[in-house]
Amino acid sequence: MRNRSRTLAALATAGALTLTLTACSSDDDGGSAETPADGDWSGETLTVMHFEGQDSAMGIAWDRAIEIFEEETGATVDLQLTAFEDLRTSAEQLFDSGDAPDVAEYNKGNATAGQLAAIGVLENLDAAYEEYGWGDMLADSVATTAQYNEDGIMGSGSYYGVPNYGEFTFLYYNEDMFTEHGVEVPTSIEEVEAAAQTFADAGVTPFAESVQEYPLGQLWYQLALSQADRDFVNAYQLYTEPVDWQGAEISYATETIAEWVDNGFISSEVTGMTAEDAGLEFINGEVPMFYSGSWWYGRFLTEVSDFEMGITNWPSTELTPGSGGNMWVVPVESEQPELARVFIDITMRPEIQALLGDSGGLPVAADPADITDEDAQALIELFNEVNERDGLSFYPDWPTPNFYGDLNGVLQGLVNGDFTAEEAQAELESYYEDHVADIRD
Amino acid sequence: MTSTMTPKRRKRIHEPARIPERGGRKLGYWLYFLPGALLVSVIIFYPIVRNLRLSFFHWRGGRAEEEFAGLDNWAALFQDQEYLQSFQNIILVIFAMVIIPTLLGLVIAALLFDVIGRRFGGKLSSFLRATYYLPQILPIAVAGVLFGWLLKPNSDGVVNQFLTFITGSEVTVNWLGGSYPTAMGAVMVLMIWIQIGYPVVIFMAALQRVDPELYEAAELDGANWYERFRAITLAQIKPEVFVVSLTTTIAAMKVFAPVFILTQGGPNKSTYVPSFYAYNEFVNGTDKGYAAAIASSITILVAIVAIIFIRVQNRSERKDA
Numbered sequence: 085m086r087n088r089s090r091t092l093a094a095l096a097t098a099g100a101l102t103l104t105l106t107a108c109s110s111d112d113d114g115g116s117a118e119t120p121a122d123g124d125w126s127g128e129t130l131t132v133m134h135f136e137g138q139d140s141a142m143g144i145a146w147d148r149a150i151e152i153f154e155e156e157t158g159a160t161v162d163l164q165l166t167a168f169e170d171l172r173t174s175a176e177q178l179f180d181s182g183d184a185p186d187v188a189e190y191n192k193g194n195a196t197a198g199q200l201a202a203i204g205v206l207e208n209l210d211a212a213y214e215e216y217g218w219g220d221m222l223a224d225s226v227a228t229t230a231q232y233n234e235d236g237i238m239g240s241g242s243y244y245g246v247p248n249y250g251e252f253t254f255l256y257y258n259e260d261m262f263t264e265h266g267v268e269v270p271t272s273i274e275e276v277e278a279a280a281q282t283f284a285d286a287g288v289t290p291f292a293e294s295v296q297e298y299p300l301g302q303l304w305y306q307l308a309l310s311q312a313d314r315d316f317v318n319a320y321q322l323y324t325e326p327v328d329w330q331g332a333e334i335s336y337a338t339e340t341i342a343e344w345v346d347n348g349f350i351s352s353e354v355t356g357m358t359a360e361d362a363g364l365e366f367i368n369g370e371v372p373m374f375y376s377g378s379w380w381y382g383r384f385l386t387e388v389s390d391f392e393m394g395i396t397n398w399p400s401t402e403l404t405p406g407s408g409g410n411m412w413v414v415p416v417e418s419e420q421p422e423l424a425r426v427f428i429d430i431t432m433r434p435e436i437q438a439l440l441g442d443s444g445g446l447p448v449a450a451d452p453a454d455i456t457d458e459d460a461q462a463l464i465e466l467f468n469e470v471n472e473r474d475g476l477s478f479y480p481d482w483p484t485p486n487f488y489g490d491l492n493g494v495l496q497g498l499v500n501g502d503f504t505a506e507e508a509q510a511e512l513e514s515y516y517e518d519h520v521a522d523i524r525d
Numbered sequence: 526m527t528s529t530m531t532p533k534r535r536k537r538i539h540e541p542a543r544i545p546e547r548g549g550r551k552l553g554y555w556l557y558f559l560p561g562a563l564l565v566s567v568i569i570f571y572p573i574v575r576n577l578r579l580s581f582f583h584w585r586g587g588r589a590e591e592e593f594a595g596l597d598n599w600a601a602l603f604q605d606q607e608y609l610q611s612f613q614n615i616i617l618v619i620f621a622m623v624i625i626p627t628l629l630g631l632v633i634a635a636l637l638f639d640v641i642g643r644r645f646g647g648k649l650s651s652f653l654r655a656t657y658y659l660p661q662i663l664p665i666a667v668a669g670v671l672f673g674w675l676l677k678p679n680s681d682g683v684v685n686q687f688l689t690f691i692t693g694s695e696v697t698v699n700w701l702g703g704s705y706p707t708a709m710g711a712v713m714v715l716m717i718w719i720q721i722g723y724p725v726v727i728f729m730a731a732l733q734r735v736d737p738e739l740y741e742a743a744e745l746d747g748a749n750w751y752e753r754f755r756a757i758t759l760a761q762i763k764p765e766v767f768v769v770s771l772t773t774t775i776a777a778m779k780v781f782a783p784v785f786i787l788t789q790g791g792p793n794k795s796t797y798v799p800s801f802y803a804y805n806e807f808v809n810g811t812d813k814g815y816a817a818a819i820a821s822s823i824t825i826l827v828a829i830v831a832i833i834f835i836r837v838q839n840r841s842e843r844k845d846a
Contacts, residue, residue, distance in 0.1 A: 179587075502793060503793075
């Protein structure tokens with residue numbers, strides 16, 4: 085009996101402590117500094133968080149923006165660098181905590197910024213858009229990823245972020261290998277396949293790929309987009325109507341991937357490879373083609389030294405994976421929301437946007453006449469070509485929070501031969517519908 | 526001498542500090558209990574209670590409203606193929622983290638102690654023991670990266686190069702990205718490699734307390750190595766075998782890092798384990814309540830397994846006594 089009463093007493097104590105702790109953990113609203121009348125913010129600190137490399141186009145441009153910000157406001161910037169993956173997994177907790185940065189770069193799309201907007205951890209920026217006129221600087225397809233409705237679906241509703249660069253995917257090729265094998269830069273899908281066949285016949289794997297991470301998923305989506313129209317994109321990304329997973333667009337993509345693996349255009353080893361592995365294969369001159377995003381461009385310019393690199397848009401398509409880049413968001417726990425807006429506005433200035441472009445990035449609000457670098461111009465030209473046909477169609481993994489992993493997993497099964505094309509599509513449909521059916525209803 | 530001591534002084538020796546009393550009851554023990562209780566409450570009870578509570582709600586996260594879901598999340602677990610698959614994989618993980626290392630650990634410890642230690646001296650067996658233990662002190666992230674490098678799918682991979690060298694023809698096995706058996710097999714090999722040193726060290730420590738005369742007597746009676754291993758080693762270190770089995774089974778049921786680092790649950794989710802699934806649902810999912818149900822189910826199962834183990838051990842000890 086005595087033992088039992090002691091145990092009960094111990095449990096009661098632990099329970100009481102637990103309750104006390106619960107009471108202590110109530111939300112603490114972050115305060116915000118008051119606007120000084122003369123615009124002098126001396127003594128204040130703005131915490132800025134981003135995940136771009138400091139020698140990347142964005143890193144270079146934003147460093148300059150920080151200098152200007154400090155000069156003009158008198159406030160200091162506490163710059164916190166993080167990794168894309170780290171922020172992706174921790175933003176939900178971080179932005180809703182006392183450690184939240186005042187302004188942060190964050191991934192766009194339904195599954196990321198949309199999800200955070202829907203659960204109330206991002207500040208609504210409608211008033212700031214009106215005050216600073218950011219909306220007028222953004223192309224429609226770029227602005228799509230800055231607006232989210234109450235379910236966190238992009239394209240309508242309030243503004244929750246400010247994208248100040250763009251990104252899209254295209255074909256990188258090794259000009260030297262093309263010349264060596266007598267291959268022309270392809271201008272149709274038939275020419276892509278003929279080029280791939282030439283390389284495969286010569287014992288060279290034509291495409292650098294990986295499916296532990298995104299590259300093959302993006303190629304799959306590009307293949308589907310080449311058979312699709314804007315209604316398909318709206319159905320797939322904005323849930324306007326059900327997607328036909330056994331329809332012409334997706335069947336073409338899945339069957340083509342399976343066929344290309346069978347033909348040796350894509351190695352079956354890609355299931356064990358990361359995006360970095362694929363990028364390195366291309367940099368090392370082991371494979372002639374790599375279909376991936378503009379975020380590689382600056383690095384390839386620096387690291388490709390043994391051959392001439394060329395870039396071209398995927399042929400025979402109106403639609404291309406791409407969007408506004410990652411965006412500046414202001415967490416609800418930001419202690420300096422007003423300074424955050426001042427900082428964002430500086431990053432949108434023509435001089436910063438031009439610097440971003442000249443450093444190899446894709447500015448969203450630059451005057452093309454300000455861009456002087458030849459390589460930067462080549463990239464911007466390609467991007468403008470996509471924008472002129474209103475081609476930006478976002479990314480394949482945006483529809484559901486888990487779709488990135490789901491898509492990679494199913495494509496791994498397809499490449500391994502565990503799934504037929506039809507089975508892979510049915511599998512993808514079940515993951516997609518699992519999340520989207522509720523929202524569409 | 527004792528006659529010179531005053532009664533007052535004697536009292537001070539026996540009761541150096543007065544235990545605070547209230548209402549005639551001694552509070553002393555409770556004072557000692559408090560720091561531990563506080564820590565356990567903050568680190569163990571509070572998260573478990575919060576998590577269990579959350580498993581009965583649908584919650585999108587952040588500042589979204591929580592909606593009471595009753596047993597919805599728990600019922601959904603039993604129809605969720607990924608969840609069931611992740612538990613099937615736990616059986617393989619138990620092989621890799623409990624059964625194989627414990628069996629191998631027993632043999633290695635016995636060999637090091639009874640054969641190497643006696644023939645070549647304690648220094649060599651201590652050195653070998655430390656070698657087996659090395660993977661245990663290596664951060665799992667480092668071990669994962671190392672294995673990722675060894676198991677690269679193309680001819681760059683060290684394992685493939687080694688197999689190419691042995692067989693004479695080019696081997697390019699896609700270890701981590703291949704279909705079911707290779708990826709799970711590769712993760713299991715990493716787990717065995719990491720795990721093996723733990724039972725070896727525990728069992729060798731246990732063997733130190735076995736009376737050497739037992740072995741000598743058995744040897745004089747003509748017992749061979751296997752007979753000595755079965756009759757003396759196994760019988761004497763039974764309690765340690767229980768402890769190792771219990772701790773490694775618990776570790777196996779909540780294993781996370783090797784899967785996270787090596788395969789991210791792939792290819793096609795074939796290496797999912799429950800804790801990775803719970804993590805993935807918490808981080809990427811839109812219903813944190815469901816993730817909480819997965820996590821709570823692991824906690825409950827681990828507790829049940831631990832209780833069963835301890836009961837079986839107690840019964841076995843009573844029988845031996």
